[in-house]
Amino acid sequence: MTPATIPEMVLAAADRFGDAEAVVDGPTRLGFGDLATRVRVAAGAFASAGVGRGDRVAIWAPNSVEWIVAAFGLLTAGGVLVPVNTRFRAEEAADVVVRGGARLLLVRGGFLGRDYPAPPGVRVVDLGSGFLDDGRPFERAVRPDDVADIVFTSGTTGRPKGVLMDHAQTLRKYGSWGDLVGLREGDRYLVVSPFFHTFGYKAGCVASLLKGCTILPVPVFDVDRVLELVETERVTVLPGPPAVYHGLLAAPGDRTTRGGRDVSSLRVAATGAADIPADLVRRMRADLPFTSITTAYGLTEAGTVTASRPGDAFEDVAGTVGAPCDGMEVRLAADGEILVRGYSVMRGYLDDPAATAEAIGPDGWLRTGDLGAFDAAGRLLVKGRKKDMFLVGGFNAYPAEIEGFLMEHPAVAEAAVVGVPDARLGQVGVAFVVARAPVTVAGLLAWSRERMAGYKVPRDVVFLPELPRNAAGKVTKDVLRDAARPA
Structure with a gap:
């Protein structure tokens, strides 16, 4: 039976899986029973620090066993988790901590060579200080409909907004997600997605405890380190954004050996984005040992919305983001915007009723800001952000579609396309490309004309050493639009 709250999940995992490894982080190896004990002690530390039911605590730290203990300990004390992006600068983090109403800020000093200061009036605690081990075992009653966390959006369309989710939503969603991707008891799950993101914290840590998987946290994605862990820890599950799989495929080797490491244990891959190249999925299947590859669509405001299913044809896994998940409805507005309704749609934005009302209509449909279409079988295709679409001669x-075409070119590692004003056509596309091999502007445009309708072909190509990204790792297209416009 699914636990009713996240603290219940931690205790239930201890009962079900006992001494099996729950977390492996360097020399630290905790069984599920050990993890539950440390979580209850951490809950006592939070209670002693004055954290009461509904009080908020921010964690601004990398993936680690301490992050896991702190997060679940806080929830066991009745608190509300506010994860903070480790790539944020001090001002960005302070904005999230202050608007999140955090009483405490937990940090790991020195990560990425930076200090992590707290804004005025907020107590800062270093995760290496022993704070988590200073409490007496404790747990406070928590209800399934209590808010469990406030995860802030990436802020690509303005200041980040805090998304409210409760315990019941999280447990149902990520238990279901684990079933969809094929998690098994005893799986060894390398979590490369950051814990400050839903994909790392919930699809990683929560799903692992629900299914009895071992969590192996990775603080910074490094291909060599990942390959080493896959070999030495016999990793079976490795979800992540497309960049993770590009990195694995770039390492020399064959289907079972990469970078001189044995990767034959890998079984489950799961990824999601509007711009997953079909060729990447093909190469993952042909050149890596994964037997289960899931593509999906989701957002902070609703979690995973659609996903491919075991047995789906390769073309469907590579070309769509699957069908709606159980309990979720998806439809398209008149302009093609993807609308979502179901149990996992957020409770609302923190302290922002106007933005909440703008995002969620009175009938419960969430406006995603993404554009999409359905194939004949009802699988969703994501065309990109509504604000990114542009009109070329009507x-x-x-x-996202044009970027997908460009990334099929063997010399193109990454591509981002923006629309800019044009006196004759209204708008035209400009492509920003990161090349993996020599290629010219003329050559890439000629190649594109053979594969795309004329209005889709970019009018210019700009080569960059890397694409500009925000602290959440998303390409900042506003920066590219400014760069593409004539002075």
């Missing part, structure tokens, strides 16, 4: 041009 034709809709979708950057």
